[in-house]
Amino acid sequence: MSVREDFFDTSISRDFFASICGDLLGEGFGREVYACAINPDIVIKFETRARSFQNVLEHEVWEQVCHTALAKWFAPVVDISPCGTVLLMRRTMVPRPGELPDKVPALFTDMKTENWGMLDGNPVCHDYGITISNFSIKKTRKAVWTKPPAKVRN
Template sequence: MMDADDTNDLINLICGRKLGEGTFRTVFECALDKTRVVKHDSGSNFSNINEWQLSNELAATSLASWIAPVYWLSPRGLWLIQAKTTPITLDQLPEKIPAIFADTKVENWGLFEGRPVCHDYGNHRAFVLAGKAGMRMRAANWIGTT
């Protein structure tokens, strides 16, 4: 059985220095791979789960180039490992961004593989946009047998 010392030892193995903190999450440098970050979610608004789901949904689309990829999510969604971005300046930010982004603070963006990406997209507009587009009627293409 693990005790608090065991848990802290494991966290210290994986989490390096603290990089930042927001309302719902704390971000650490990944001690095992400095090209990644570890995000700890308080569990209040499921930002880690939202990022994981959006990263997976967008992976095969052109929108994937606008986000920092997520590599791993813990079973309860409290811990997430994501690509680490480098700081970005205002003049490096694009003039237009996809409508999916909601929390458009400069601090939520960075450079990844030489391009601007959002690294904090736990709060997004995907559901709002899907709701609007989802009401558009289209021809049904039924699959199955009768």
């Protein structure tokens, strides 16, 4: 399923999509992420699976951490649509070798390098819709970074 093909099926909605969304930056289990054509500092995340709720979870996580010391580890959520199907987030850049930290807060559970990026010179998690465990954990742990498996296209 592709957001562009499956959800924007009228001429007005296709024009809107083309005006707002730039390149497809990535896709995962339940979302597609696009560059924002009108603001290069923002990405647009679209939910592509029913009952995925990754956007809603990211928004809720950000709301919990945005005024705490943990905020520095997260790419900020800018806004979310009323139903949660569209999320705006600060755009990160791909980290260079050696830029990812040796230790991260223990609440991060999915340590794929593709879930992280650099924002204002700091490493941040930009895909935390399903990668967080317990917020009461205050410890750090050694980060064992994994590369995602190669995507197979049919």
